[in-house]
Amino acid sequence: MAEFLSLREAVSRYIHDGDAVCLEGFTHLIPFAAGHEIIRQEKRELTLIRMTPDLIYDQMIGAGCAKKLIFSWGGNPGVGSLHRMRDAVERNWPNTLEIFEHSHAAMACAYEAGAAGLPFAVLRGYVGSDLPKVNTQIKFINCPFTDERLAAVPSVRPDVAVIHAQRADRNGNVLIEGIVGIQKEVVLAAKRSIVTVEEIVDDLGASVNACVLPAWAITAIVEAPKGASPSYALGYYDRDNAFYKSWDEIARDRETFLTWLQHNVFEKGAAS
Structure with a gap:
């Protein structure tokens, strides 16, 4: 049954070094806040699984969290390569990354x-x-x-599934609206799951045929407003296209990336 935790506590309690972890979201509701907390807690030797690794996995790989990547497409959507991922695959920086590419x-x-x-x-x-x-x-x-x-x-049966959604009710049920992707399947497949949400409400306001994840399928729920930014959350905020474009330049150079990581992930987390 789902419990309500802070993001720091949820990641600390349920994601361990060496785990197989899926952070899913298809162009939409990508769990950036959770990924940044994994970086801040310096989780290591993770097997990262995702249909479309984009910026959050580029950041996690560059931060040294990953040893293996299982995926079906990797890139900065509409912009180009993931330079931190390429550096790991081609030059073993910051460590070696084993990859398994699928359709x-x-x-x-x-x-x-x-x-x-x-x-x-x-x-x-x-x-x-x-x-x-x-x-x-x-x-x-x-x-x-x-x-x-x-x-x-x-089959993908990860240790931990991490997704972002719009709302959770106080009983621990979660509503996903818009592009659903594979989020519900990864939660059902995982041993443990963390769901970050824009807000916790009394009533989900779910319409007919809505995608609702039941509380019994979820391990932890975290209230994390703007937890998907710079991707978007239908009904809450738009995609930050300018950031996706700027990431190409940030990620090309190791020192520029590490400076960005320090200012925007580690220091930001310490201040929150």
Whole structure:
């Protein structure tokens, strides 16, 4: 059953060195505040899993949190590369980063399989792709009914799922509106989950067919206004496109990045 904690306490209690951690959100409701708290607490040796690693994973990788990345696309949306990720992969800075790249379809299926408690996901995919040559997580099996050759990938069953949402009620139920992505599946697949929200309310005001995560599926809820910024939260604030553009220059140089990290993550957290 969900409990209400501060962000600092939730991360300290439920994310440990060496954990497999998913911070999910597809262009929308990306849990930046939680990612920054993970950086501040200097979590290490994490396996980071995400369909679309963007700025928050670039920051976490550059801060030395990650040893492995499982993903299906990585970049600064509409801008270019993730320079801290590239530095880790190409030059082992600040440490070596092992990567496992999948297709979007495979990642989505892997999350769904994890939510269902299954050990792997099966899909029609990777035909003509070179990814199986470089990703040992991709296997092929024959259907026991038709003998069709199918791709199989391990399900995503992380130690911790972290997502951001609009609202939680005082009973611990969470409402997600707008682009849902894979958030509900990762919470259901994970051993533990932290959900940051814009506000805690008496009534969610959920409409018919709304995406509501029940309190029994959530470990901790944190009230974190603007917890998805510089991404956006439908109904609360817009995407900060200027920051996404500026990140390209910030992340290119190690010293510039470390200075930004000190001022905007470590010092900001100490002041809050």
